[in-house]
Amino acid sequence: MSDRVAAGGEPKPTDINKTVPFRGRGFNPQPLGVIAPVVFVGLIAFWEVGSQTGFISDLVLPAPSEAFEAFLQLLETGMFWKHLSASLQRLVIGWICGTVLGVIAGMAIGLFSLARAALAPLVSAIFPIPKIALLPLFIIWFGIGEGSKVATILFGTFFPTVISTYGGVDNVDRNLIRMGQSFGLSWSSIVRKIILPGALPAILSGFRISASIAIILLVAAEMIGAEFGIGAYILLAGSLFATDQLIAGVAMLSVLGLCFAWLIGRAEKYFLDWRA
Amino acid sequence: MDLHLQKISHSYDDVEVLRGIDLEINQGQIVCIVGPSGCGKSTLLRFIGGLERPSSGQVIQIGEPPTGSLNPLTYIFQDFALLPWRTVWGNVSLVLEDHGIKGSAAEDIISDVLARTKLTEFKKALPRQLSGGMKQRVAIARALAVKPAVLLMDEPLSALDSQTRELLMDDLVDLWLREGFTACYVTHNLAEAVRLGHRIAVLSRRPGQIRDIVEIDIPLEDRPNRSGELAGKQQQLWDLMRQEALAADKELLDV
Ligand SMILES: Nc1ncnc2c1ncn2[C@@H]1O[C@H](COP(=O)(O)OP(=O)(O)OP(=O)(O)O)[C@@H](O)[C@H]1O
Ligand SMILES: [Mg+2]
Numbered sequence: 001m002s003d004r005v006a007a008g009g010e011p012k013p014t015d016i017n018k019t020v021p022f023r024g025r026g027f028n029p030q031p032l033g034v035i036a037p038v039v040f041v042g043l044i045a046f047w048e049v050g051s052q053t054g055f056i057s058d059l060v061l062p063a064p065s066e067a068f069e070a071f072l073q074l075l076e077t078g079m080f081w082k083h084l085s086a087s088l089q090r091l092v093i094g095w096i097c098g099t100v101l102g103v104i105a106g107m108a109i110g111l112f113s114l115a116r117a118a119l120a121p122l123v124s125a126i127f128p129i130p131k132i133a134l135l136p137l138f139i140i141w142f143g144i145g146e147g148s149k150v151a152t153i154l155f156g157t158f159f160p161t162v163i164s165t166y167g168g169v170d171n172v173d174r175n176l177i178r179m180g181q182s183f184g185l186s187w188s189s190i191v192r193k194i195i196l197p198g199a200l201p202a203i204l205s206g207f208r209i210s211a212s213i214a215i216i217l218l219v220a221a222e223m224i225g226a227e228f229g230i231g232a233y234i235l236l237a238g239s240l241f242a243t244d245q246l247i248a249g250v251a252m253l254s255v256l257g258l259c260f261a262w263l264i265g266r267a268e269k270y271f272l273d274w275r276a
Numbered sequence: 277m278d279l280h281l282q283k284i285s286h287s288y289d290d291v292e293v294l295r296g297i298d299l300e301i302n303q304g305q306i307v308c309i310v311g312p313s314g315c316g317k318s319t320l321l322r323f324i325g326g327l328e329r330p331s332s333g334q335v336i337q338i339g340e341p342p343t344g345s346l347n348p349l350t351y352i353f354q355d356f357a358l359l360p361w362r363t364v365w366g367n368v369s370l371v372l373e374d375h376g377i378k379g380s381a382a383e384d385i386i387s388d389v390l391a392r393t394k395l396t397e398f399k400k401a402l403p404r405q406l407s408g409g410m411k412q413r414v415a416i417a418r419a420l421a422v423k424p425a426v427l428l429m430d431e432p433l434s435a436l437d438s439q440t441r442e443l444l445m446d447d448l449v450d451l452w453l454r455e456g457f458t459a460c461y462v463t464h465n466l467a468e469a470v471r472l473g474h475r476i477a478v479l480s481r482r483p484g485q486i487r488d489i490v491e492i493d494i495p496l497e498d499r500p501n502r503s504g505e506l507a508g509k510q511q512q513l514w515d516l517m518r519q520e521a522l523a524a525d526k527e528l529l530d531v
Contacts, residue, residue: 179353184375274362
């Protein structure tokens, strides 16, 4: 080998001496802050231009500007706040009740053999049922007013929360629980100081899923007997084929979803800053 | 406070893990337990601290733990078992909170144990920011905070690199010289055993039985200067373990 190195100097890459090829590229997604807005704006600009030039027919898809006008109209008439507050109220009540009950049930399943034996199969059996299919039942049980709407969202968010919570409890490091016992910590201290924080990452990622499910179910719940609400607005627009209003409503839902995701992201940053 | 292990036998389902273990852990002594992998050392330690119950036999506590001892039988774990969401300070305070020690009383104890383990400047650090050796020092600080009568250590150094292990072993020796704690120290490292142990119990392969108990009456502080004698003891231990380790290896191959 040594005779291939030029005497007295550092070896230089030539056709015999090559630098070692770099093979460690990829599989390491980096946050690229500018890309998302660029894609977003680009897509909407393309859509707008397509509509203006007639490349996208008005019948197929209204221009974004038209949808925006529909939104402005909603703002001017003051209906926006009525729809938004009605929807938010249902979402927040349903989601909070569903997740609180879900976390409690999930903790019970994670901690007690009896609860696990009794509830875990039940949860697996009911989770896959589309809650929309149960809406008529909810209306009979809870009335056509707010009750059935909140109940739909509550049921929809309850089950995924149960599953993520007890999955989280099951995954808490057994050695940490052993440690707590070996230092004579009380049962409630072990649950509060070891199991709950240990399960929190799983619980919070369950919140992400249940928040999306809540928004999906909102539209379904507002299908019947709702005067106000973003879902009701979308459905009315749909039945009148007012596609500009429909797009405006869907965009509102999407923004709502982004807001929830952002809030949960903040909560994760705050509660899980101990993770790398 | 002394501990006497009397005729401890144990089986997990149909696997016999331990058979007729008799052992005394006397106050102020470090008793090491060595033995081939899977012979039931960790299981035995769990019995001593009351985390599990043996199928037969018992662990007797002779005499009262010293007054002020919050948690007489205290573990130091191989994997440190620190809560990753609590700081160094919070991890130590965890074990005091349940004894109703809060406020300035807790602060005094925590500052004291952190100073004794040279961790004062890291009190706000989270476990993920610490090296393995420092994590284990936090676990030692946490154990000291509850004023244990007996420290139960399950391979406390084997997750660490060899330099860190040396340093921490010196720390343990210093600590023992200052405080004379009682300990039961499980290890598979014979050098650790002869460095720290007053008595070394050698277990046979599974089902674990006591093959022999080797006493080392060289004072801990003199041991670095009398490495020749220690090497002899270590050789004696190795001769005892060698056949067991070989046989244990064969058994695994047969399965
Ligand atoms: N909870 C358990 N249930 C069933 N078997 C177990 C359990 N804990 C340990 N064992 C078995 O008991 C035997 C002894 O285990 P133990 O962990 O006490 O050995 P050890 O001497 O500490 O081994 P090592 O040197 O690897 O740490 C092993 O064969 C193990 O598989
Ligand atoms: Mg072990």
